[in-house]
Amino acid sequence: MADGAASRSDVILDVSGLKTVFRTRGGEVHAVNDVSFDLRPGELLGVVGESGSGKSVTMMSLLGLLPQPPAEIRAGTVMFGGQDLLKTPDRDLRHIRGARIGFVFQDPMTSLNPVFTVGYQLREPLRKHMGLRNKAAQDRACELLELVGIPDARRRLSDYPHQFSGGMRQRVMIAIALACDPQILIADEPTTALDVTIQAQILDLMAELRERLKMAVIWITHDLGVIAGIADRVLVMYGGQIVEQAPVHELFTEPKHPYTQALLTTIPHIRGARADKLTVIEGQPPILSAAPAACSFAARCPVAFARCQQENPPRFAVAPDHDAACFLLTEEPAHA
Amino acid sequence: MPDGSTLPLVSVQNLKMHFPIHGGLLRRQVGEVKAVDGVSFDIAEGETLGLVGESGCGKSTCGRAILRLYDPTEGEIRIDGTDIAGLNHKDLRAKRPVMQMVFQDPQASLNPRMTVEAIIAEPLDEHTTMTTAEKREKVRELMDAVGLNRAFAGRYPHAFSGGQRQRIGIARALALNPKFIVCDEPIAALDVSIQAQVVNLLEDLQRQFGLTYLFISHDLSMVRHIATRVAVMYLGKIVEIAPREALYEAPKHPYTQALLSAVPEPDPAFRTARTILQGDVPSPANPPQGCNFCTRCPQVMDICHKTEPSMRELAPGQFAACHLYNETSDHAEAPEAQQEQLEVQ
Numbered sequence: 195m196a197d198g199a200a201s202r203s204d205v206i207l208d209v210s211g212l213k214t215v216f217r218t219r220g221g222e223v224h225a226v227n228d229v230s231f232d233l234r235p236g237e238l239l240g241v242v243g244e245s246g247s248g249k250s251v252t253m254m255s256l257l258g259l260l261p262q263p264p265a266e267i268r269a270g271t272v273m274f275g276g277q278d279l280l281k282t283p284d285r286d287l288r289h290i291r292g293a294r295i296g297f298v299f300q301d302p303m304t305s306l307n308p309v310f311t312v313g314y315q316l317r318e319p320l321r322k323h324m325g326l327r328n329k330a331a332q333d334r335a336c337e338l339l340e341l342v343g344i345p346d347a348r349r350r351l352s353d354y355p356h357q358f359s360g361g362m363r364q365r366v367m368i369a370i371a372l373a374c375d376p377q378i379l380i381a382d383e384p385t386t387a388l389d390v391t392i393q394a395q396i397l398d399l400m401a402e403l404r405e406r407l408k409m410a411v412i413w414i415t416h417d418l419g420v421i422a423g424i425a426d427r428v429l430v431m432y433g434g435q436i437v438e439q440a441p442v443h444e445l446f447t448e449p450k451h452p453y454t455q456a457l458l459t460t461i462p463h464i465r466g467a468r469a470d471k472l473t474v475i476e477g478q479p480p481i482l483s484a485a486p487a488a489c490s491f492a493a494r495c496p497v498a499f500a501r502c503q504q505e506n507p508p509r510f511a512v513a514p515d516h517d518a519a520c521f522l523l524t525e526e527p528a529h530a
Numbered sequence: 531m532p533d534g535s536t537l538p539l540v541s542v543q544n545l546k547m548h549f550p551i552h553g554g555l556l557r558r559q560v561g562e563v564k565a566v567d568g569v570s571f572d573i574a575e576g577e578t579l580g581l582v583g584e585s586g587c588g589k590s591t592c593g594r595a596i597l598r599l600y601d602p603t604e605g606e607i608r609i610d611g612t613d614i615a616g617l618n619h620k621d622l623r624a625k626r627p628v629m630q631m632v633f634q635d636p637q638a639s640l641n642p643r644m645t646v647e648a649i650i651a652e653p654l655d656e657h658t659t660m661t662t663a664e665k666r667e668k669v670r671e672l673m674d675a676v677g678l679n680r681a682f683a684g685r686y687p688h689a690f691s692g693g694q695r696q697r698i699g700i701a702r703a704l705a706l707n708p709k710f711i712v713c714d715e716p717i718a719a720l721d722v723s724i725q726a727q728v729v730n731l732l733e734d735l736q737r738q739f740g741l742t743y744l745f746i747s748h749d750l751s752m753v754r755h756i757a758t759r760v761a762v763m764y765l766g767k768i769v770e771i772a773p774r775e776a777l778y779e780a781p782k783h784p785y786t787q788a789l790l791s792a793v794p795e796p797d798p799a800f801r802t803a804r805t806i807l808q809g810d811v812p813s814p815a816n817p818p819q820g821c822n823f824c825t826r827c828p829q830v831m832d833i834c835h836k837t838e839p840s841m842r843e844l845a846p847g848q849f850a851a852c853h854l855y856n857e858t859s860d861h862a863e864a865p866e867a868q869q870e871q872l873e874v875q
Contacts, residue, residue, distance in 0.1 A: 361810060362810070389811075390789060390792040390793055391788060391789060391806075392584075394792035394794075394804055394806050395808075398806055416721070418796040419795055422796045423794045423798070425798075443798050446797055446798050446799075460723055461722060461796055462755040464750055464793045471730060471733070474723075474726045474730055478691050479721070
């Protein structure tokens with residue numbers, strides 16, 4: 195129901211029914227509950243949600259990056275290039291991760307190895323996945339650093355990560371992720387650790403790279419401002435579920451889920467009218483100790499009614515590529 | 531002070547906070563980090579001054595130095611009539627109840643082995659002669675004021691969520707009925723939906739108790755919401771200070787302009803061209819000659835590399851340190867030139 199208009203051939207990544215559970219000493223944590231979405235060539239899919247909403251765990255589950263145990267992927271399929279990534283052996287998955295799907299993490303300091311030069315870390319995927327050696331690898335590494343806008347690239351290849359500033363390190367991370375021309379780039383809060391003026395530089399770079407490389411991007415963030423600026427389509431996550439999917443303009447002009455609506459009114463703006471008092475979403479995000487039996491937002495929802503406490507709403511389509519998991523929308527598909 | 535109505539509650543003059551860098555075999559001082567380098571501002575009673583800037587610009591150091599959590603290198607800090615910059619330990623301690631702080635990370639600033647009651651009562655133990663019963667009652671009152679359930683007084687910080695922990699930190703800061711509170715990035719560690727709860731609480735408490743805030747943040751949108759006046763810091767110096775409306779509607783300093791234009795607006799219809807600053811912030815151990823911003827300024831002139839600009843009042847209450855407004859002695863013409871340059875961008 196979520197896929198709507200897009201035809202199958204138009205999809206390069208198709209996730210359906212993904213469920214990830216962590217087993218901890220305090221019991222189970224149902225971090226991802228029945229998440230389904232797809233990714234189309236060349237698009238930038240934004241994923242927004244607060245901490246603990248399951249956005250990072252979803253992406254790490256589908257790439258097999260979670261240590262199992264404590265994590266356990268209970269259900270779901272992740273179709274990429276004709277195969278199910280959840281059933282792919284680790285050795286093949288490793289090749290897919292490095293070469294065909296690139297990953298950029300939040301903190302560039304902890305994801306770069308401090309004891310190797312940036313050049314070495316750039317050449318590593320080139321050597322492993324593309325078989326490039328010596329001069330060829332060096333040239334390609336240099337080309338990549340130039341691509342992400344690092345001045346004096348050839349000389350900087352022999353520098354160590356600590357010799358780069360935060361923004362420059364994130365550029366290096368992007369260069370490594372792009373090393374083997376991936377079809378998909380997954381970026382997990384890549385600008386959260388950066389200052390706004392540096393964030394603006396990285397967002398600008400990203401827009402330029404997408405134009406040039408025509409790759410699909412999944413961009414995870416908690417910042418609705420960033421999403422508004424770069425995304426084509428947006429998934430809103432809450433309590434381990436996708437509560438709304440919409441094209442970016444529709445999400446901001448006609449949000450359908452009460453959580454999305456509340457989120458949009460609770461953030462202050464830097465331009466335009468200034469509210470005297472901020473709208474507050476009362477209460478706390480849910481604790482995911484069991485698979486949801488009711489709507490996960492019901493306890494904080496200003497318009498919740500009896501049914502919301504009894505059943506977990508599925509995603510109801512409201513327009514092409516636009517759906518939301520809320521019983522208030524049931525009127526339309528009621529005849530089904 | 532008898533003339534309190536005319537004097538600002540907080541007055542900072544030429545505050546400098548330099549940290550030594552030690553190096554070499556003998557660990558001799560080889561330089562210094564000029565974290566705060568000549569900062570001056572006033573905060574009137576009941577006002578909220580927002581202090582914004584990027585990481586490393588010295589805003590937190592400034593907030594800490596004002597409360598004498600550091601010993602400032604130079605400068606004068608008058609809080610409620612007393613210059614506390616040179617106060618000795620004993621007199622400073624007597625002055626502490628007037629000025630309090632709310633820290634960024636509620637996880638790190640609350641002792642995990644103390645109950646909420648003990649945490650909130652600690653300032654009372656230290657600075658008052660209240661009986662146990664009085665303290666108990668005061669703690670309960672404070673918990674009500676910040677919206678914490680009284681029944682949880684015996685619990686430990688780990689049992690609370692981030693937003694609730696920040697409320698505990700606020701209750702502790704309020705315990706001694708302070709006049710002035712430095713809020714150092716109080717919402718940076720919180721989720722979007724919780725940030726609004728804490729900011730609304732801070733505003734309610736300000737109204738209720740007549741508090742004065744220095745609100746340190748890198749979140750320009752939230753500062754626009756909470757502050758009455760805003761100071762923008764860059765590399766240890768204030769580059770612009772102005773009433774909220776003036777700063778956000780008509781920023782004067784090129785850095786303020788770039789900073790505001792870099793904030794992503796949560797509205798996809800607003801995908802306009804931004805002023806993107808090139809390069810990174812220089813090291814505060816080795817700031818550039820002339821204007822600190824000259825290495826990144828899109829409107830840099832020759833003079834900026836040579837002389838440091840001084841603060842000038844460009845509009846009522848709006849001060850900026852920039853040579854763009856200095857060329858001619860009357861500043862009627864300069865803002866127009868500025869406007870043209872903006873349109874070109």
